[in-house]
């Protein structure tokens with residue numbers, strides 16, 4: 001099965017969503033629905049490292065390797081980055097990265113020597129990547145070389161420092177958090193046509209093109225086609241497991257009451 005990196009660099013765009021239930025079940029269901037990737041969200045859900053690891057492995061198993069788990073860590077801390085990567089996931093998304101100093105520290109935590117200082121112990125990685133054998137000896141060669149380090153740009157400071165973040169060695173692309181970015185611009189909601197917001201998106205997209213690194217974003221379904229046309233290479237559909245369930249349940253009740 002191709003890795004998330006190989007898919008992202010070869011396909012026109014990838015569609016994902018996020019999972020937040022403290023159990024592999026929603027990841028299994030959504031992984032079977034045809035999403036290219038699922039973000040396991042440790043930032044805004046109180047997932048333990050053990051739950052995150054089970055959700056990542058279930059995503060791979062339920063989809064036969066066709067859906068890649070990408071872990072959003074809750075902060076830049078070395079423990080989170082280590083646990084997320086040791087699950088064998090295809091990448092990490094790191095929230096609120098605002099400066100060159102922050103991105104350099106993240107890369108140090110995510111990469112093995114000589115590029116970084118990651119410690120070796122991917123005991124659970126064989127369950128996320130079939131190329132890794134039980135001894136894990138080949139994890140370094142197969143999986144770690146494919147892992148994507150994806151800092152989030154989601155503040156005016158992050159946009160101002162976007163070039164430093166984008167071009168940092170060890171950074172493989174960036175992910176825009178539109179809600180936080182819009183809050184930082186004094187706006188609300190997940191999307192909109194305000195010139196300051198569109199200029200921020202265009203700036204990051206232009207840097208992505210210049211440095212040959214893919215840019216992703218959270219997107220509402222009615223904005224997805226437009227985001228892809230603008231140049232976003234991976235879109236995380238809003239809602240996630242809880243939102244999709246709530247929306248489907250409301251629609252079911254409404255149509256049942258009207259039938």
Ligand code: 3PY
Nearest residue numbers: 154177178179180218
């Ligand atoms: C944001 O929009 O701020 C996000 O973090 C999206 O996941």
Ligand code: MG
Nearest residue numbers: 154177179180
């Ligand atoms: Mg955010």
